[in-house]
Amino acid sequence: MKVLYYPGCSLKTVAESFERSAKLAMAALGVELVELERWNCCGTVSALTTDDLMHQLAPIRNLIRVQEAGEERLVTLCAMCYNTLKRADLWVAQHPEELAKINAFLDEEPDYRGKVRVLHLLELLRDELGFATVKERVVRPLTGLRVIPYYGCLLLRPREVGLDSAENPRILEDLIVALGAEPVDTPYKTQCCGSYHTTTHKEIVAKRAHAILSSAREHGGEVLISSCPLCSFNLDNRQRLVRELYDGFAPVPVLYFTELLGLALGLDPQAWISEQHYVDPRPLLEEHQLLKR
Amino acid sequence: METVRIYIMGKEYSVPAGLTVMKAMEYAGYKFIRGAGCRAGFCGACGTVYRKEDEYKLRFAVACQKLVEDGMYLVQLPFAPAPRASYDLEKIRPSDNVLLKFYPEIARCVACNTCTKSCPQEIQVMDYIQAALRGDIRRVAELSFDCIQCGLCSMRCPADIKHYHVAQLARRLYGKYLAPKAEHLAQRVAEIEQGKFNAELDRLTRMERKELTKLYEARQIEEGVGV
Numbered sequence: 001m002k003v004l005y006y007p008g009c010s011l012k013t014v015a016e017s018f019e020r021s022a023k024l025a026m027a028a029l030g031v032e033l034v035e036l037e038r039w040n041c042c043g044t045v046s047a048l049t050t051d052d053l054m055h056q057l058a059p060i061r062n063l064i065r066v067q068e069a070g071e072e073r074l075v076t077l078c079a080m081c082y083n084t085l086k087r088a089d090l091w092v093a094q095h096p097e098e099l100a101k102i103n104a105f106l107d108e109e110p111d112y113r114g115k116v117r118v119l120h121l122l123e124l125l126r127d128e129l130g131f132a133t134v135k136e137r138v139v140r141p142l143t144g145l146r147v148i149p150y151y152g153c154l155l156l157r158p159r160e161v162g163l164d165s166a167e168n169p170r171i172l173e174d175l176i177v178a179l180g181a182e183p184v185d186t187p188y189k190t191q192c193c194g195s196y197h198t199t200t201h202k203e204i205v206a207k208r209a210h211a212i213l214s215s216a217r218e219h220g221g222e223v224l225i226s227s228c229p230l231c232s233f234n235l236d237n238r239q240r241l242v243r244e245l246y247d248g249f250a251p252v253p254v255l256y257f258t259e260l261l262g263l264a265l266g267l268d269p270q271a272w273i274s275e276q277h278y279v280d281p282r283p284l285l286e287e288h289q290l291l292k293r
Numbered sequence: 294m295e296t297v298r299i300y301i302m303g304k305e306y307s308v309p310a311g312l313t314v315m316k317a318m319e320y321a322g323y324k325f326i327r328g329a330g331c332r333a334g335f336c337g338a339c340g341t342v343y344r345k346e347d348e349y350k351l352r353f354a355v356a357c358q359k360l361v362e363d364g365m366y367l368v369q370l371p372f373a374p375a376p377r378a379s380y381d382l383e384k385i386r387p388s389d390n391v392l393l394k395f396y397p398e399i400a401r402c403v404a405c406n407t408c409t410k411s412c413p414q415e416i417q418v419m420d421y422i423q424a425a426l427r428g429d430i431r432r433v434a435e436l437s438f439d440c441i442q443c444g445l446c447s448m449r450c451p452a453d454i455k456h457y458h459v460a461q462l463a464r465r466l467y468g469k470y471l472a473p474k475a476e477h478l479a480q481r482v483a484e485i486e487q488g489k490f491n492a493e494l495d496r497l498t499r500m501e502r503k504e505l506t507k508l509y510e511a512r513q514i515e516e517g518v519g520v
Binding site for chain 2: 013041057105108
């Protein structure tokens with residue numbers, strides 16, 4: 001099966017291991033992720049302001065590219081891109097007069113017809129392949145690995161965009177169980193990582209990372225998984241500052257969920273693990289004998 | 294003589310059909326002391342903006358290439374006030390964020406595509422700004438290859454991006470650090486430095502003009518290469 005997918009900027013720069021692991025793991029599941037041609041920035045936070053049509057141009061133009069490719073669905077990996085593209089799509093569906101204006105402005109493109117479905121890769125795994133199938137394909141069960149699912153904001157909120165319950169999501173837990181690992185529940189799994197404060201107020205993010213990761217440790221978690229390059233940066237790379245500010249903090253490796261998937265499917269993590277991980281996950285994986293082929 | 298009506302900065306002129314915008318303006322009495330360069334479509338000095346009587350869209354061209362059309366309202370935009378960032382190519386590296394560092398305003402791009410619509414070279418300008426945003430220097434260099442730096446993109450951009458300077462930096466970085474090095478060029482330079490061609494060059498410089506002409510006419514010409 002071929003699936004059209006939208007990478008977004010982070011996956012091409014700071015989150016290379018996310019894209020590489022996703023492509024390899026999905027290929028092992030028989031799904032080829034085909035990159036959308038001529039994609040532009042998803043629009044990020046700017047597109048979340050609804051009174052500003054100019055900022056809707058970026059996400060809608062991407063959806064027109066999907067139409068051009070003759071597809072009706074687009075899979076995203078980055079939680080921010082997922083949220084932005086899906087919200088823009090829902091917003092123009094609810095505001096046909098604004099869509100008409102956007103289409104009139106984009107007069108060098110065919111009109112957006114509103115038929116594209118934006119999916120997150122987790123939804124594809126849950127709803128199309130099914131976690132039961134994923135479980136059957138596992139060749140290296142992650143037995144004994146205690147994994148903290150971290151959702152953050154963008155996969156779950158607002159409700160009409162969320163891919164699971166905003167209060168009590170299960171999708172990451174169900175994936176973790178399918179891979180043979182043990183999900184560790186913590187009260188922080190849907191809380192904010194500090195987001196873009198990371199550029200101007202690093203200490204706010206360090207405070208959030210300390211709270212989230214310490215709680216995860218207290219509950220027995222060994223590794224945290226995320227689907228968002230920004231959350232991953234804040235929870236992983238900001239651990240340097242957390243260690244400076246908080247005595248006795250024990251570092252926690254942070255992986256993309258696709259990296260865990262790849263491991264369980266028997267792939268060699270050297271194919272995607274990069275120096276972009278601040279806390280090296282390899283000692284933990286070694287400990288659980290997950291690095292051997 | 295067939296003539297067309299054009300409007301230069303709002304004033305009507307009747308000029309011969311078939312002239313370029315630049316020639317037509319000279320025909321009408323304008324004298325270019327700036328805003329004209331190679332007159333061959335390469336230097337980008339003569340950016341032109343025009344609108345046809347019956348169209349709502351602005352159109353863009355270079356004055357030395359575009360032929361006048363009946364009912365054309367036009368003005369020259371020979372200079373774009375778009376300062377270039379200062380950098381030392383020896384000291385910077387082709388990192389993911391180097392373009393963003395020197396031209397942070399590229400992060401203001403809303404993908405409106407106005408730049409692309411204003412490019413007389415039909416370059417996918419917005420696509421290369423988007424590539425610049427994600428640090429894909431090679432893609433910026435490839436997409437912007439035909440840029441003549443007329444600056445019309447930067448005059449139209451609602452985000453005040455200086456597109457052509459971003460692209461120039463990307464091409465410089467690509468050429469210096471990323472493009473495969475031409476081995477035959479290095480070999481030839483080494484041969485020249487070793488003096489392999491000195492004798493031949495000496496012989497040519499001492500040759501009589503008549504003899505030189507004869508040699509030139511009898512030179513080997515690669516097949517399929519036009520004169």
